[in-house]
Amino acid sequence: xxxxxxxxxxxxxxxxxxxxxxxxxxxxxxxxxxxxxxxxxxxxxxxxxxxxxxxxxxxxxxxxxxxxxxxxxxxxxxxxxxxxxxxxxxxxxxxxxxxxxxxxxxxxxxxxxxxxxxxxxxxxxxxxxxxxxxxxxxxxxxxxxxxxxxxxxxxxxxxxxxxxxxxxxxxxxxxxxxxxxxxxxxxxxxxxxxxxxxxxxxxxxxxxxxxxxxxxxxxxxxxxxxxxxxxxxxxxxxxxxxxxxxxxxxxxxxxxxxxxxxxxxxxxxxxxxxxxxxxxxxxxxxxxxxxxxxxxxxxxxxxxxxxxxxxxxxxxxxxxxxxxxxxxxxxxxxxxxxxxxxxxxxxxxxxxxxxxxxxxxxxxxxxxxxxxxxxxxxxxxxxxxxxxxxxxxxxxxxxxxxxxxxxxxxxxxxxxxxxxxxxxxxxxxxxxxxxxxxxxxxxxxxxxxxxxxxxxxxxxxxxxxxxxxxxxxxxxxxxxxxxxxxxxxxxxxxxxxxxxxxxxxxxxxxxxxxxxxxxxxxxxxxxxxxxxxxxxxxxxxxxxxxxxxxxxxxxxxxxxxxxxxxxxxxxxxxxxxxxxxxxxxxxxxxxxxxxxxxxxxxxxxxxxxxx
Numbered sequence: 001x002x003x004x005x006x007x008x009x010x011x012x013x014x015x016x017x018x019x020x021x022x023x024x025x026x027x028x029x030x031x032x033x034x035x036x037x038x039x040x041x042x043x044x045x046x047x048x049x050x051x052x053x054x055x056x057x058x059x060x061x062x063x064x065x066x067x068x069x070x071x072x073x074x075x076x077x078x079x080x081x082x083x084x085x086x087x088x089x090x091x092x093x094x095x096x097x098x099x100x101x102x103x104x105x106x107x108x109x110x111x112x113x114x115x116x117x118x119x120x121x122x123x124x125x126x127x128x129x130x131x132x133x134x135x136x137x138x139x140x141x142x143x144x145x146x147x148x149x150x151x152x153x154x155x156x157x158x159x160x161x162x163x164x165x166x167x168x169x170x171x172x173x174x175x176x177x178x179x180x181x182x183x184x185x186x187x188x189x190x191x192x193x194x195x196x197x198x199x200x201x202x203x204x205x206x207x208x209x210x211x212x213x214x215x216x217x218x219x220x221x222x223x224x225x226x227x228x229x230x231x232x233x234x235x236x237x238x239x240x241x242x243x244x245x246x247x248x249x250x251x252x253x254x255x256x257x258x259x260x261x262x263x264x265x266x267x268x269x270x271x272x273x274x275x276x277x278x279x280x281x282x283x284x285x286x287x288x289x290x291x292x293x294x295x296x297x298x299x300x301x302x303x304x305x306x307x308x309x310x311x312x313x314x315x316x317x318x319x320x321x322x323x324x325x326x327x328x329x330x331x332x333x334x335x336x337x338x339x340x341x342x343x344x345x346x347x348x349x350x351x352x353x354x355x356x357x358x359x360x361x362x363x364x365x366x367x368x369x370x371x372x373x374x375x376x377x378x379x380x381x382x383x384x385x386x387x388x389x390x391x392x393x394x395x396x397x398x399x400x401x402x403x404x405x406x407x408x409x410x411x412x413x414x415x416x417x418x419x420x421x422x423x424x425x426x427x428x429x430x431x432x433x434x435x436x437x438x439x440x441x442x443x444x445x446x447x448x449x450x451x452x453x454x455x456x457x458x459x460x461x462x463x464x465x466x467x468x469x470x471x472x473x474x475x476x477x478x479x480x481x482x483x484x485x486x487x488x489x490x491x492x493x494x495x496x497x498x499x500x501x502x503x504x505x506x507x508x509x510x511x512x513x514x515x516x517x518x519x520x521x522x523x524x525x526x527x528x529x530x531x532x533x534x535x536x537x538x539x540x541x542x543x544x545x546x547x548x549x550x551x552x553x554x555x556x557x558x559x560x561x562x563x564x565x566x567x568x569x570x571x572x573x574x575x576x577x578x579x580x581x582x583x584x585x586x587x588x589x590x591x592x593x594x595x596x597x598x599x600x601x602x603x604x605x606x607x608x609x610x611x
């Protein structure tokens with residue numbers, strides 16, 4: 001009998017960590033028979049960011065994915081990652097939604113529920129664990145491991161004891177950023193094993209390059225279950241490769257009993273599959289010891305780099321990575337795992353791109369500071385809290401105790417779109433996103449984002465500009481490479497360039513613009529004062545409301561003629577999966593609103609005008 005049990009992560013955390021969760025179900029199904037015959041303890045195949053990615057990018061029904069995988073993996077335990085009271089969204093849900101979601105997940109094929117809370121606030125796990133046990137499935141309580149001045153081993157041991165008392169079947173130590181070191185692993189695993197009688201499951205990303213050593217120390221200290229990922233999607237921001245760990249433990253008291261040759265057939269398949277997704281690969285998913293400082297988890301780094309690329313700000317990644325630990329400290333050192341990783345990461349991006357820390361604060365940061373996600377592990381920065389939420393009272397009870405049952409309301413809201421209870425739950429997770437998805441699905445008009453042929457240029461506008469070129473002036477030639485720029489729409493816009501290898505800052509002031517030939521909008525030529533991609537005027541005075549980041553309008557709170565005070569919320573925009581309320585910069589009367597719900601917007605556009 002195998003002494004060490006392996007959970008294979010290639011169908012979920014592996015591709016989430018290295019190709020921004022973009023693997024399609026059709027690329028999973030052909031290899032399922034071989035995965036099913038290996039003898040893994042479980043196959044993680046659902047949860048985490050996969051639900052969001054299916055609906056947002058892949059235009060797949062996530063419930064159909066798990067149904068297909070269940071049919072294709074008849075002999076395997078299918079495992080999912082569940083965020084406790086957050087489920088798979090970015091807010092807390094009422095208890096009836098949690099119970100309904102767990103029941104439907106179990107009905108559709110989930111056997112093992114790994115349940116965690118980003119704050120390690122166990123009040124947020126209770127209902128999920130109870131629902132899993134009621135469904136007759138395996139509940140794995142999960143400790144979100146992190147390091148900070150307010151976290152220590154006795155605290156993690158206390159969490160494990162409470163999870164055992166709550167009825168969990170196993171305990172997972174979730175080292176989502178790869179912060180464990182080998183000897184700290186020994187200390188932690190020994191302490192947890194001594195405190196509880198349940199099997200211990202270790203999950204650790206390879207970002208820091210330490211996970212394989214940590215796994216060896218873990219099994220020596222008493223852990224009997226390990227998370228690994230097939231090498232085709234392993235290592236770096238992902239996990240220690242399954243084949244390597246199997247080989248390392250062969251012939252030892254910790255032998256996994258898995259067939260290395262059979263595993264390598266799976267590797268060959270996924271190596272080919274990965275090439276299809278080259279456009280989502282990132283330079284930031286290899287070994288990076290900076291994670292020991294910035295704590296960015298493996299499942300977040302590929303998505304973060306992809307989001308910055310879409311914002312045209314990938315060159316600011318190092319600034320964002322430096323800002324993340326500062327924001328985390330301001331918020332009382334939450335472990336960086338969904339949703340807190342997105343909350344902290346998005347705020348860090350906004351701090352960097354706006355040039356002023358907390359000039360714009362996301363709604364999720366405000367909710368966090370008010371205790372709507374649970375109790376902060378440490379003391380929050382009072383200045384930041386005052387700036388974000390003023391003197392509003394912080395929640396002291398379990399946040400979900402403040403929520404009324406939601407399922408009946410949700411059913412009514414989407415009754416024209418939902419064809420099943422699963423559809424209602426998809427709508428519960430992401431209302432606006434799901435509404436569009438369900439409308440398009442019902443109309444048969446779903447369009448998945450394209451996979452580009454290797455080497456093809458990414459889709460862009462019809463206009464192109466060089467970012468590296470030579471300039472000859474008065475007989476002298478200079479090699480110039482554009483490395484970054486300030487925000488579009490500024491009267492004077494800084495460009496950061498390299499001139500013959502020397503970094504320079506160049507201030508460019510726009511005096512006139514010319515129309516790009518052939519570009520039209522709604523059948524009309526764009527005026528010289530229109531922002532690119534929209535018939536919206538550029539900000540020209542203090543009363544122009546604009547956004548710091550590209551995104552989608554999810555709520556318009558004002559109309560022409562309304563009187564507003566400086567600081568009143570006028571719009572809500574979704575950017576990087578987080579919502580941000582945009583406030584009135586001045587007091588006055590709204591004279592025009594240039595957007596509606598669902599519109600895509602850019603930083604150099606006037607969205608609302610106040611006079």
